Amino acid sequence: MADKGNADYQWDGFDAEQYFQQYYGEPHADDDRVVEFAVNALKQATPHDRLLDVLDVGTGPSLIPFLCALPRARRLTAWEYSGANIAWLKFELARDELRPQWRHFWDVGRAAYGKGWDLPDNPAVALREKSVLTQGSIFDLPRAAWDAATMFFCAESITKRQDEFEAACAAFARSVRPGGTLVAAFLAQSEGYIVSDYLYPALNLSPEAIQRTFAAHADGIVVDAVGMVDHEIRSGYSGLIFLTGTAR
Ligand SMILES: C[S@@+](CC[C@H](N)C(=O)[O-])C[C@H]1O[C@@H](n2cnc3c(N)ncnc32)[C@H](O)[C@@H]1O
Numbered sequence: 001m002a003d004k005g006n007a008d009y010q011w012d013g014f015d016a017e018q019y020f021q022q023y024y025g026e027p028h029a030d031d032d033r034v035v036e037f038a039v040n041a042l043k044q045a046t047p048h049d050r051l052l053d054v055l056d057v058g059t060g061p062s063l064i065p066f067l068c069a070l071p072r073a074r075r076l077t078a079w080e081y082s083g084a085n086i087a088w089l090k091f092e093l094a095r096d097e098l099r100p101q102w103r104h105f106w107d108v109g110r111a112a113y114g115k116g117w118d119l120p121d122n123p124a125v126a127l128r129e130k131s132v133l134t135q136g137s138i139f140d141l142p143r144a145a146w147d148a149a150t151m152f153f154c155a156e157s158i159t160k161r162q163d164e165f166e167a168a169c170a171a172f173a174r175s176v177r178p179g180g181t182l183v184a185a186f187l188a189q190s191e192g193y194i195v196s197d198y199l200y201p202a203l204n205l206s207p208e209a210i211q212r213t214f215a216a217h218a219d220g221i222v223v224d225a226v227g228m229v230d231h232e233i234r235s236g237y238s239g240l241i242f243l244t245g246t247a248r
Pocket of ligand 1: 136153154
């Protein structure tokens with residue numbers, strides 16, 4: 001039987017609050033490392049003399065990408081396929097006080113930015129003012145429309161098909177202008193993840209396979225394996241692969 005593709009899963013039934021509780025309810029050290037990696041890459045994103053248009057693809061029920069990019073961003077665009085997740089993000093961004101988990105990740109991000117950045121104690125208003133929520137598919141991203149793009153657990157977590165994974169990575173990489181910064185995290189050694197009793201897909205990829213996929217689209221690619229263990233810490237999660245590069 002052919003592997004199931006992106007269209008074979010019920011993304012509009014995604015249980016956003018359950019996902020949030022399951023993956024971010026109790027922040028894990030690996031999440032902090034993701035924030036630190038992303039901030040370090042975004043800090044160096046060019047150009048340095050103006051704020052950037054930053055995209056996050058497959059945002060889902062997470063504010064981590066927005067929190068990491070906020071200090072560098074003029075505009076933060078979430079490009080998310082699921083209406084349920086868009087509705088959750090809208091509700092979450094309407095809060096004047098962020099939930100403790102997002103406060104935690106903001107503190108980790110602020111520390112990673114370090115001295116010399118005038119960052120607010122509470123980023124809720126700035127997040128809301130800069131954010132744009134777009135319901136759309138990664139496969140339909142416009143080309144060269146952003147200065148920098150992030151993608152956390154999307155291209156490998158939306159399909160069982162290798163050709164779709166590669167098309168998703170290509171679309172992500174091409175969404176930024178040449179020279180723009182790419183930041184991505186991928187599930188390592190995962191076959192899928194369960195949210196509210198529904199099994200979502202994942203492709204089991206090596207760091208080398210990810211590097212190969214991006215070699216056609218990016219320069220200066222750096223790939224790091226983070227927190228790889230031999231058991232699941234959360235459904236479908238036993239470590240991750242982090243990637244940075246610049247779009248060609
Ligand atoms: C594993 S979740 C990752 C969520 C979040 N980025 C995180 O780091 O926890 C995968 C996300 O990809 C979204 N997604 C599924 N198909 C998509 C598509 N074709 N284009 C964009 N996003 C998609 C899902 O709705 C979900 O939010």
